[in-house]
Amino acid sequence: MAVDLGLLSGLLVNLQREANISCSENTFGANYSGLLSPASRTVLGELSKLVCEHPITSIRLQVDGQDEAWDEVDFTDQRMLDWVVSVTDKAALLRDSLAINVDIDGLLFFDKAYFLDSWLPKVSGLLGGDLHQSLQSERPLKIFVYGIDASFGGPRIAIVPTNKYDQVLPVEWMMSTKLPNLEKLLKSVHFVTGNAVMVSPERFLFNWGDIDNAIGAYFNKACVIYAMISLVQEFYGWDKVTLKGRRKLELSVCDSELQEFSRRDIDAVIGCVEWCYAESDEETRILLVVDRLTLDLKDDQTLIGAVRLVFAAFAEAKSRYKYVVLDRKKDYTKELSDIQKDLSGVVDKYVSASHQFTGSLLADVLALAFVLTAGVVSRRFIAEDALRSPEAVVLFKSFSIYLVVAVILRFWGAISVSLISTKLFTDWKGIVRSHMSAEELQRIVDNSLFSVKLNFWITCVVVFVIYVVMALSCWNVELTLGLFGVQER
Structure with a gap:
């Protein structure tokens, strides 16, 4: 029988809510500790029943500094003082609940504030830098977060409430787009550094659900960043990329601050990249776009600063391409x-x-x-x-x-x-x-x-x-x- 991920995550979060309980969480696990109180005794008793029912091996218990088996502890015993509950493997919990399988990766977050304020800006790499390994994978990714109201996401990534972990996602989930895959990108962009990990912008595209929120803003920026990188000729690192058009420009990719883009700008960048890689003649199409961008960009701007220029550059490139085709x-x-x-x-x-x-x-x-x-x-x-x-x-x-x-x-x-x-x-x-x-x-x-x-x-x-x-x-x-x-x- 599968574990009820919604019930389990709710019990752990209830432990966290008490004033005398400390908690910590990271990508792989979580730790809760405190002194026994009437409220915590009730929650721990329910948690013990759930753990013993399945059983769950990735949640461990310590009482008064000693490791204890869940089925051997009586939480009504008044002699017990302190306790520690450790979630040692979040991925195991997702597998126990059948929320993921061999074809889909998963991440689990009990604390919404940690996910939004720490993991997204500092751990994920979505603001520019080395991506977290879960985001580098080519497999689709589900991120389960306790406390959000509804699911949203894109073709390769979905943000799912823990209490709706088993719901059926919309048809846009797992549906391919016209954005270039990794093989095409590696043929078009010359990566001078061996440390850079390139992924398709499709990985971060959000196109279903209520995506206009604080979480979606991080993925929107990542989608725009990797879409703009697919238009450059050379990638040396996050502090240096090369655009070779009417002028040759060397720019940094972006700063580490979260920037919000309008839906018009995001759609323009996505549409431009899809058009550039739609046919086998991507080199000519990219060059036509870059020609306009290098004329309008200032030397002290970042690559992300060119996003607002893409709409006009895209329109001009499509017009010029018709004449290029006729000449060819x-x-x-x-x-x-x-x-x-x-x-x-x-x-x-x-x-x-x-x-x-x-x-x-x-x-x-x-x-x-x-x-x-x-x-x-x-x-x-x-x-x-x-x-x-x-x-x-x-x-x-x-x-x-x-x-x-x-x-x-x-x-x-x-x-x-x-x-x-x-x-x-x-x-x-x-x-x-x-x-x-x-x-x-x-x-x-x-x-x-x-x-x-x-x-x-x-x-x-x-x-x-x-x-x-x-x-x-x-x-x-x-x-x-x-x-x-x-x-x-």
Whole structure:
């Protein structure tokens, strides 16, 4: 049976509310201590019943300085003075209550004031700096907080009241957005330092529930920070990033103070980043935005100071991009035309090599025919049985060797010329191309040369086989002449 997280967190918070009880909390655990009183005896008794019911091993008890088992303590005993309740593993409590699983991370906070006044500004790293490890993970995160009224959050993070830990979250939870993932960001932004941990701004995006509150302000700033970082060219650290547009600017990312952004500014930044990374041409889109930002930004401003400028820069970038696309289409068409011309040269090489190889076959067939005619037509040559002489055998075997050498050299020459011309074309076009990917260039080349290559290889194979047959026939001339009835076997 799962632990009731709402009931458990309520009992612990009730302990904290007494004036003579001290408490401390951190990310992983919490500690409550004090002297027994009528109110604390009641709460501890209820807590003991809950712990023993399940049982819960991550909540420990000390009485008068000694570790005690929950089921062995009578909290009505007036001889007991001081007690200590320690929550040693908050994550274990979340697992016991089935609030998280292997696919979802979780954090638990009993004290709302600690979460809002200490953890968010000092531990989380949301204001700029090293993120807490729970925020670096790629898995979705649920943060359970006692004392908030309703759930709110985004696609990758949710703030949930402990008394509603098992409620179903809206459809926006776990739904992907168009913001870039970590793989795209690492390709676009050059991280000069090895210590920086980059995450997608989607991690901190809040887009459902009542998000206009003190907690949401921290995540809004983090979302804006990481969205703006995705537009820079180089990241050296939180005190130095580089924007390379019309001007080259070196800026710090932000200060450590909490800043609240209007919904218009947040939507403008998110929309701009989504547009920049929506297609494969993110480098050009980012550059168009950065061009405008570097003109409007002052040298002493931070990167976050550019947020109010993004709306205008985004609008101008979209307008300019249309003209960039038109220019690229013209250049792309011209590049395709050049490829067509160069491909014609490669095709000519294949056709020429095929014709030369076929022509050499015809020449050698005529030579063989002449040898056979000279030896077969002459009755005297037959009457004197010259074809059986050692000299005739040597003559035909020599011609057979000539055919073998000839076909090897000509076959190698035809293939070499064709393959080298194709490789030179592909390598050269791979260097000078500027409007198409390597895959697209290879696809064009393969489609254009397929029929030509097929015809070339069929011709080469057929001619090669004919040469082999001719060479074997000459090597075994007596058998060949016998098969044709020219000479008795």
